[in-house]
Amino acid sequence: MLSALRDFLKLETASGMILVVASVAAMFVANSPLQGLYASLIDLPVEIRIGDFQIAKPMLLWINDGLMALFFLMVGLELKREIVEGQLSDMKQAALPAVGAVGGMLAPALIYIWINWGDSSALQGWAIPAATDIAFALAILALLGDRVPIALRVFLVSIAIFDDIGAIVIIALFYTSKLSVTALVVAFACLPVLYILNRREVFERAPYLLVGLVMWAALLKSGVHATLAGIVLAFFIPIRNSERGQSPLHELEHDLHTAVAFFILPIFAFANAGISLDGVSLEYLIHPVSLGIAAGLFIGKQFGIFLFCWLSVRVGLAKLPDDLGWMSVYGVSLLCGVGFTMSLFIGSLAFEETGVNLLFDERLGIIFGSLLSGACGYLVLQVSLPAGKPQTVDD
Numbered sequence: 001m002l003s004a005l006r007d008f009l010k011l012e013t014a015s016g017m018i019l020v021v022a023s024v025a026a027m028f029v030a031n032s033p034l035q036g037l038y039a040s041l042i043d044l045p046v047e048i049r050i051g052d053f054q055i056a057k058p059m060l061l062w063i064n065d066g067l068m069a070l071f072f073l074m075v076g077l078e079l080k081r082e083i084v085e086g087q088l089s090d091m092k093q094a095a096l097p098a099v100g101a102v103g104g105m106l107a108p109a110l111i112y113i114w115i116n117w118g119d120s121s122a123l124q125g126w127a128i129p130a131a132t133d134i135a136f137a138l139a140i141l142a143l144l145g146d147r148v149p150i151a152l153r154v155f156l157v158s159i160a161i162f163d164d165i166g167a168i169v170i171i172a173l174f175y176t177s178k179l180s181v182t183a184l185v186v187a188f189a190c191l192p193v194l195y196i197l198n199r200r201e202v203f204e205r206a207p208y209l210l211v212g213l214v215m216w217a218a219l220l221k222s223g224v225h226a227t228l229a230g231i232v233l234a235f236f237i238p239i240r241n242s243e244r245g246q247s248p249l250h251e252l253e254h255d256l257h258t259a260v261a262f263f264i265l266p267i268f269a270f271a272n273a274g275i276s277l278d279g280v281s282l283e284y285l286i287h288p289v290s291l292g293i294a295a296g297l298f299i300g301k302q303f304g305i306f307l308f309c310w311l312s313v314r315v316g317l318a319k320l321p322d323d324l325g326w327m328s329v330y331g332v333s334l335l336c337g338v339g340f341t342m343s344l345f346i347g348s349l350a351f352e353e354t355g356v357n358l359l360f361d362e363r364l365g366i367i368f369g370s371l372l373s374g375a376c377g378y379l380v381l382q383v384s385l386p387a388g389k390p391q392t393v394d395d
Contacts, residue, residue: 015261016139019341022266023273023367030274042271055220063271064348067264069216069230074260075164076234077253082161084239095318096309097155101162103308104336105130108300112292122289125350125362127170129296129369131342134160137335140374147385149328151321156332159305167342171225175349183222187229190215194236203238203248225349265341272344275363284364293343293365298372301337306330327384334380337373340366 029038042063047056057065108129116122137156141148190211197207212233220226239249284290309329312318320329347362 015265016133016136016142018262018266019133019136019269020139022269023340026270026272026274027277030276031278035276038274042274053217055217060271063268064345065220065226068268068345069227070256071230071260071264071268072168072227073212073230073234074253074256075168076231077237077249077256079161079165079231080235080237080239081249081253082158092319094158096312096320097158098162099312099318100305100309100333101159101166103304103306104132104159104163104301104333105166105304107304107307108296111300112296115292115295116288119288122292125289125293125347127167127174128343128347128350128362128366129293129300129339130163130170131167131339131346132160132163132301132336133338133340133342133370136338136340136370136374137377140335140338140378141332141381143378144381144385148381149323151323152328152332155321155324155329156335159332159336163336164342167346168228168231171346171349172228175225175346179223180221183218183220184224187215187218187222187224190218191232194233198236198238201238203246205237205248205252208233208237268345269341272348273340273363273367275367285368289362290365290368293347293362294369294372297337297339297343297366297369298376301339301373302330302333305333305336309333325384327380331377331381331384334373334377337377338370339373340370343370 026038029035042058042060044059045056046059046062047054049055109126112126112129113123116125134157137160138153141153141156193211194208197211202208212229215233216226216229219229234249237249237252238247240247285294306329309318309320310326313320320326343366344363347366351362
């Protein structure tokens with residue numbers, strides 16, 4: 001398990017570096033003579049038709065609804081693995097990051113709502129600053145080298161996992177459009193099929209993925225966000241094959257991880273991070289949407305996570321690991337304010353159908369809040385983790 005965790009951290013770290021490159025490239029292209037080509041590419045209409053069944057979307061939504069479904073499939077596989085046999089299987093170990101994640105979602109949302117109170121359209125973005133980008137956060141943590149204790153990395157990963165659970169619930173409950181009963185019936189009909197496959201111990205991937213594809217298409221037409229199909233599918237993938245001593249879940253997760261880390265997330269970042277800065281002024285930055293997101297990520301995340309962790313330890317609900325100090329926890333709380341990928345994704349759901357042009361404000365607030373959180377988190381950990389001396393609880 002320790003070896004697998006180290007491999008996961010290395011992969012997430014490398015993915016974070018590539019995400020930075022993809023995001024910078026998107027900003028460069030969007031502010032260069034290639035701006036028109038970039039806009040044409042993400043708006044390119046793509047259509048699939050089988051008889052009377054048709055899916056027609058611009059390239060941007062194929063990326064956000066299609067490729068990101070594979071990302072959420074991988075997230076679901078990670079969640080199931082952690083719940084069954086990982087960090088989340090032990091309630092004592094899971095309590096501290098779980099409580100911290102709750103605070104890290106509640107405080108940013110409340111700050112955003114407070115700043116945008118009275119604007120019903122802007123309030124639809126309340127969940128944007130509640131997300132954490134684990135790849136970016138781990139990439140920043142990696143800059144500190146071997147000074148970072150493994151417990152601190154596990155703490156960050158665990159918070160991000162609970163954060164993903166919260167994001168999934170938010171998307172399912174709050175970001176749905178008009179529902180199609182017929183499409184929902186088809187989607188729900190896939191569940192007993194997946195259950196039967198699991199109970200009959202079908203270990204081949206193809207039947208699960210085929211049913212998952214049908215469920216994704218049905219959810220896409222239903223009004224419930226299609227990426228949730230990935231999460232649902234993941235929980236039916238068998239975790240153990242007793243006959244062969246293999247794990248279909250582990251194998252699928254391993255195969256998906258590289259594609260997601262080095263292909264899907266960079267493409268998502270490139271397609272969503274391209275902001276034209278032509279004519280940008282201070283007015284854009286202090287727009288309530290931008291300000292609410294940036295303040296939620298930078299102030300809300302660090303305040304919510306650190307306060308909830310401290311209170312949970314004080315009341316005896318959780319225990320701080322022996323090789324972690326409170327300054328390290330505070331540094332990680334700051335890093336969790338890097339909400340880039342998931343914040344962009346939730347932002348696209350919040351504002352794509354409102355009829356109000358808030359997408360620019362949303363992305364500007366995400367980038368500014370994430371940069372500020374990442375820089376301050378790095379500086380705090382740089383000071384609190386001296387070279388060659390991992391921090392202890394007494395520091």
